[in-house]
Amino acid sequence: MQTEKVIEHIVNWLKDYATNAKQKGFVIGISGGIDSAVTSTLCAKTGLDLLCLEMPIHQAENQSNRASRHIEWLQENFKNVKRQPVNLTPVFDSLVATLPAVHNEEDRFMSLANTRARLRMTSLYYFAALERYLVAGTGNKVEDFGVGFYTKYGDGGVDLSPIADLMKTEVYAIAKVLGINEEIISAAPTDGLWGDDRTDEDQIGASYPELEWAMDMKDEGKTVDDFEGRKKEVFTIFTRLHTMNQHKMLPIPVCEIPKQLK
Numbered sequence: 001m002q003t004e005k006v007i008e009h010i011v012n013w014l015k016d017y018a019t020n021a022k023q024k025g026f027v028i029g030i031s032g033g034i035d036s037a038v039t040s041t042l043c044a045k046t047g048l049d050l051l052c053l054e055m056p057i058h059q060a061e062n063q064s065n066r067a068s069r070h071i072e073w074l075q076e077n078f079k080n081v082k083r084q085p086v087n088l089t090p091v092f093d094s095l096v097a098t099l100p101a102v103h104n105e106e107d108r109f110m111s112l113a114n115t116r117a118r119l120r121m122t123s124l125y126y127f128a129a130l131e132r133y134l135v136a137g138t139g140n141k142v143e144d145f146g147v148g149f150y151t152k153y154g155d156g157g158v159d160l161s162p163i164a165d166l167m168k169t170e171v172y173a174i175a176k177v178l179g180i181n182e183e184i185i186s187a188a189p190t191d192g193l194w195g196d197d198r199t200d201e202d203q204i205g206a207s208y209p210e211l212e213w214a215m216d217m218k219d220e221g222k223t224v225d226d227f228e229g230r231k232k233e234v235f236t237i238f239t240r241l242h243t244m245n246q247h248k249m250l251p252i253p254v255c256e257i258p259k260q261l262k
Contacts, residue, residue: 025049032066113193117154137161148245168208214238
């Protein structure tokens, strides 16, 4: 990958899109992870306004600290960057207290994890509407189009996706050229939705390089019968998630009414 040229291409694309949309800049949620760090830096390089939101919900301290230090680094290097803390923990707790009890606590736990992401999306769009900003997405290619590892109408609810055509390993390559803090580059990827230290690999059962390999193999027309051992296991994981999460990747289905019924 021609990393410097890719960076220049994305920055120009972001600036052109915002200018044509007659928007003043971008708003993005900073999680302390690699994807939001890279995306926010690319947005900052446009010279347009960039508002960075910190939106903790019972967040692990190390994640919050990494996010804070990244924003500080952005502000030291770019004059167009602003920060806005929004503590969503009491909002989340109030919502949980209002919702009725359920029999299956495991299902409720998963639902509430996704609710965190949707509260953040709501906050991002509040500031976007207030300031005439675009909500910048942080999903990469393997997450968005490989396994669907994101929350529908949560972190998947965005105006534009600057890094969605980049594999995770390519995002890391860009991070190094951009000078992203080493603590972010070396941190294990996590969606931060659970209030604990579980990683993306813990949840998915495979690393991002493994998932990228499986995505390439699927594109080549391979099937699970072409592999053995760990490769077969990884390909099975990828295929299951890719199939299960098609509802996130495809357009919303529309029930088309036959003309004769209208």
